[in-house]
Amino acid sequence: MDVLRAVDEGEVAAAFLRAELDSPRFREEVLAGRRGWRMGGLFHGLPAAIDWQRVALAPDEVLDILYIDWDWWLKITGGTRSPREAARRIHGGEIAEVEAEQHRRIAARFQSEDPPPELIAVATPTGPNVLVEGHVRLTSLAVYPQYLPERLEVFLGVGDDVGQWSNY
Numbered sequence: 001m002d003v004l005r006a007v008d009e010g011e012v013a014a015a016f017l018r019a020e021l022d023s024p025r026f027r028e029e030v031l032a033g034r035r036g037w038r039m040g041g042l043f044h045g046l047p048a049a050i051d052w053q054r055v056a057l058a059p060d061e062v063l064d065i066l067y068i069d070w071d072w073w074l075k076i077t078g079g080t081r082s083p084r085e086a087a088r089r090i091h092g093g094e095i096a097e098v099e100a101e102q103h104r105r106i107a108a109r110f111q112s113e114d115p116p117p118e119l120i121a122v123a124t125p126t127g128p129n130v131l132v133e134g135h136v137r138l139t140s141l142a143v144y145p146q147y148l149p150e151r152l153e154v155f156l157g158v159g160d161d162v163g164q165w166s167n168y
Helices: 010-022 025-033 059-063 071-076 083-092 100-111 135-143
Strands: 002-007 049-059 120-123 132-135 154-157
Touching: 002 010, 010 049, 010 120, 010 132, 010 154, 049 059, 049 120, 059 154, 071 083, 071 132, 083 100, 083 135, 100 135
Parallel strands: 120 154
Antiparallel strands: 002 049, 049 154, 120 132
């Protein structure tokens, strides 16, 4: 992991908003003011004291990011929260609700002139990186790793109390 620069939470919040507006699933909720940064159950227990950075990750580091501790991500990973395991199960046809091909277009955007918004993750100083935002994009990269750039820039927040976040 290469630390590129420190960022403030406002920059991370703006990236979150870009990602949510980029999603047909969440766009209307964001525009109606019902969804946003630090709104809702996703953020329950996420501490305020987080040092945010923009970092560049190698492909293996990207695929080592864990999903949040939510039922859907536990289901598609067999409880591991690993994007690699989700991809294996998707390719194997074990997840009836998801087909591999639906992820190709999303993954391909990482190699396009219109890349998708950045992933946002958090970690404790010694713990794993856990995704806050970008689960479908991370899944797409795991399903089609050939679209992973050599270095992927993401936002990473590190804090001593991040382990208390309900989804860590």
